Amino acid sequence: MKKYEMQKPLYVLLLMIMLALSGCAVGTAVQPWEKETLARPEMTFEGDKLDTAYTEHIYSSKEGASGGAGVGGGGCGCN
Amino acid sequence: MRSGSTTKSTVFGTVLLTAALALPSVEFAYADAVPERSIVSFKYLNYQDNQGLLSQSGSNTNGLNTTSGASSAVTPGTSGSTSSGSQDRIGVNAYSVMALVPVAGEWSVGTTYTSDSVSGASPTYHSSGLAKMTDLRRAIDVELTRYFSRGSVSVGTSYSKEIDYISRGFNIQGSMSTEDKNTTFTLGGSFNNDSINPVIQPSVDEKKQVASGLIGVTRVLTPQDIVQLNVSYSKGTGYYSDPYKLYDNRPRHRNSVTALARWNHHFDDNGTDGTVHLSYRYYSDSFGIRAHTLDAEYVQPLYKGWTVIPLLRLYAQNEADFYVSVGAAENADPTQPTPPPSDAVYYSEDQRLSGFGAVTLGVKVSKQINKDWLVDVKYEHYEQREQWSLSGDGDPGLTPFKARSIQVGVSRAF
Numbered sequence: 001m002k003k004y005e006m007q008k009p010l011y012v013l014l015l016m017i018m019l020a021l022s023g024c025a026v027g028t029a030v031q032p033w034e035k036e037t038l039a040r041p042e043m044t045f046e047g048d049k050l051d052t053a054y055t056e057h058i059y060s061s062k063e064g065a066s067g068g069a070g071v072g073g074g075g076c077g078c079n
Numbered sequence: 080m081r082s083g084s085t086t087k088s089t090v091f092g093t094v095l096l097t098a099a100l101a102l103p104s105v106e107f108a109y110a111d112a113v114p115e116r117s118i119v120s121f122k123y124l125n126y127q128d129n130q131g132l133l134s135q136s137g138s139n140t141n142g143l144n145t146t147s148g149a150s151s152a153v154t155p156g157t158s159g160s161t162s163s164g165s166q167d168r169i170g171v172n173a174y175s176v177m178a179l180v181p182v183a184g185e186w187s188v189g190t191t192y193t194s195d196s197v198s199g200a201s202p203t204y205h206s207s208g209l210a211k212m213t214d215l216r217r218a219i220d221v222e223l224t225r226y227f228s229r230g231s232v233s234v235g236t237s238y239s240k241e242i243d244y245i246s247r248g249f250n251i252q253g254s255m256s257t258e259d260k261n262t263t264f265t266l267g268g269s270f271n272n273d274s275i276n277p278v279i280q281p282s283v284d285e286k287k288q289v290a291s292g293l294i295g296v297t298r299v300l301t302p303q304d305i306v307q308l309n310v311s312y313s314k315g316t317g318y319y320s321d322p323y324k325l326y327d328n329r330p331r332h333r334n335s336v337t338a339l340a341r342w343n344h345h346f347d348d349n350g351t352d353g354t355v356h357l358s359y360r361y362y363s364d365s366f367g368i369r370a371h372t373l374d375a376e377y378v379q380p381l382y383k384g385w386t387v388i389p390l391l392r393l394y395a396q397n398e399a400d401f402y403v404s405v406g407a408a409e410n411a412d413p414t415q416p417t418p419p420p421s422d423a424v425y426y427s428e429d430q431r432l433s434g435f436g437a438v439t440l441g442v443k444v445s446k447q448i449n450k451d452w453l454v455d456v457k458y459e460h461y462e463q464r465e466q467w468s469l470s471g472d473g474d475p476g477l478t479p480f481k482a483r484s485i486q487v488g489v490s491r492a493f
Binding site for chain 2: 030032036043044053054057063066067075
């Protein structure tokens with residue numbers, strides 16, 4: 001609709017990304033032998049896929065906002 | 080199951096490959112290792128929502144006799160009034176089956192089938208003018224992933240069918256890690272092509288096409304901390320109106336930007352062995368909706384394979400530019416719908432486009448029975464109120480909306 005409305009948040013987001021990228025060079029690198037905890041399932045961002053699919057489906061059919069974690073999956077006539 | 084449809088959608092996905100390759104990313108970023116074992120999971124969902132009564136809005140209005148599905152009966156939503164003065168609205172019974180199989184050490188194939196049975200009563204304007212509806216949705220998706228030493232590439236396709244709505248989707252994503260594997264970049268894109276044929280308006284033969292792209296960074300901060308930032312952009316064209324609403328004419332374009340930041344932290348030092356998941360999502364679209372979502376959950380392992388996960392979710396959005404609030408006449412008598420302003424080009428009285436806030440409280444309990452079997456149960460309570468709108472533009476004419484859901488799952492590794 002009004003294109004200028006989209007641009008401001010977009011710039012903010014791009015700035016956030018650049019900050020995140022520049023953060024890559026900061027701090028002490030975690031070594032491979034220190035990653036036992038990070039390998040645990042609850043430390044990944046994947047979670048329980050079927051649970052996530054149900055939950056996102058419910059929220060996207062009851063709220064104005066949706067998406068964010070990914071863009072796969074089918075649409076539906078529920079929103 | 081639905082092999083004909085799957086084949087069709089695969090062919091369709093191939094046709095769309097060229098377009099989708101030009102787009103940015105999708106899905107979860109930190110999944111770049113081949114699964115060690117095959118997994119088959121089953122999950123059942125029971126969902127019921129209800130909404131406060133404004134009054135006995137008896138008759139359904141204006142010939143909007145039913146929403147999607149074969150139901151022809153027109154009744155106000157009378158199924159089960161609760162003691163708190165609210166009425167049951169929509170109920171859902173769904174089940175899903177998922178399989179993920181590693182192939183030849185470098186590949187995996189994943190597929191999910193979902194059947195979703197919906198019935199109840201849905202408002203035709205604001206919280207009122209209930210129309211009975213039933214619907215059955217079936218969906219299948221397939222994803223193929225190739226793993227490399229420092230990354231992965233996935234392609235997937237999806238097909239979803241309701242009596243009045245068919246969606247075909249295709250997606251591709253790639254992820255690549257730095258040499259120390261402490262930083263992972265993700266890039267992906269998807270394309271959906273939907274057909275809409277409302278049961279009550281056979282003359283409406285519409286399309287909706289949505290292209291989305293995502294770019295993400297996942298970063299290991301410490302041996303107990305990992306963070307992720309995803310930014311996605313979605314551009315949609317086509318039929319966005321709701322044919323089952325009384326006054327509803329929405330723009331034919333909807334573009335959105337979403338930023339999602341997530342942080343997982345593991346408590347090693349205090350002896351709890353727990354993990355906290357925090358996330359914040361910002362959403363902004365060309366309908367004028369801005370939304371904030373905060374998610375927090377805490378994973379606490381207990382004895383003998385038991386795990387308990389309490390969760391809290393906070394959500395708030397402002398109203399869409401063209402949302403029409405409940406008028407004085409409707410406020411006094413909910414059977415009198417509020418007409419949109421005479422000069423309005425776009426208008427909607429869909430409460431999901433109003434300003435509101437929402438809270439979810441939930442708990443999930445799982446039990447790892449042995450190295451092969453996992454079972455879990457989850458309960459969530461959800462509530463929406465216009466007073467909780469952060470922007471203060473809630474519609475006082477709407478009544479609070481509540482829902483509860485129960486999930487039961489079982490998973491087997493081979």
